[in-house]
Amino acid sequence: MNLPPVGLGTMGIEEPDVIATALECGYRHLDTAQIYDNEVVVGAGLERSDVPREAITVATKVWADKLEPESVQQSVQESARKLGLETIDLLYVHRPIETYESEVTLPVFDSLRDAGNIDHVGLSNFTLDELETARRILESPIGAHQIEYHPLFATPELLEHARRHEYPVVAYSPLASGRAREIEVLVEIANRHGTTPEAVSLAWVLQHDTVVAIPKASTRSHLEANLQAASLELTPGEVARIDGIECEEELFPA
Template structure:
């Protein structure tokens, strides 16, 4: 599926105005999850943002915005998938969930029952595209074998302190998008020497460099969290920063062992 290089990660956002502001400055991908407890907040912000767009006549419509959410581990038994997805759609105020993920392959997850239930939601139109999150390559293989619908995206933690090249190789081989969460490493990119050196040379911020580094890795898009207009604009603009191969290689050489959200 086509996703913009930078979307909005909403974990921890509890103010609809942040989501509405994101839409106003150009975001077209909103990512939430049932476990975040803020789907209604995101839905209210989406509605407010679209109303504001309509009022000024800038042409942005619901169809322009990808709204993604995730089924938590207690939603994943076959009989629980559809009720959970419908509740998420209601909370978000949308008729269609553009992208619905299996959040983690734990709890009630069984590829032979969970994923056919997700397929049925795609068939009936409640879900447009199916994705998974926090999977390993063997789990991705089993998921693709169990799904009738194409796997649209795999969401995974990816930042200069942690990423798995094997997951990117798998995505390239099979033609789906990698959605990178926590691309700013929880703010720790400011403490990574290789990132800071590139930022100083480019007269920009470590955050911008981290986002540019991630989006340079085909087929990666990012969903950094931000709530202020200044940070929202800065993250969105970071995708326009083209790093040189040597700069990318220097950040690639940073140790990749500091996972923020392990199982």
């Protein structure tokens, strides 16, 4: 599936006006999840916007305690109701843990797609082995794989898998949960470009083939800044410097 370079991560957003403002600024990919407890907020923001529904990709995720077949069906109906949607564009398995059983869970996602309840099946926080198992079981193509990805935590092997099998990687926490401004390399590069370390972090993420990002922002200025970061061009040397940061810090481990 085709996704814009920068979408909106909505975890922690509690006001529909933020969603409506994001759409007004030009966002066309909204990412939420059952566990964020704000699908109603996202739905209300969609309702307040004049942007045509067909122009927006809305994604949500089924949490790990609802991955048994009956629970998937019921929770997805509830998600669609909260979002005010007939069809969810992209539905993820949020994490392959707890009640997840690949042979049991994934066919339900296929059936939801066959029935027109969802358009694309997504996976989130999967390992290479889990991705390969999912590819074997799913009849649907992988619509996207959502993973934590930023200068402090990168998994190039997952990007290579996405390139090889032609699906996008959706990077969450591309600003390292606010830590981008503390990374000396990013600060130096930002000063050279007259921009912010956050913009450099986001530009570096987007520099990778097949990768799009969903930074969270709540104010118009930050929403606009994140969109503008997509046009920031880093030199090969700058990309290599960021690649060389010797720190592997996963902020959201399973």
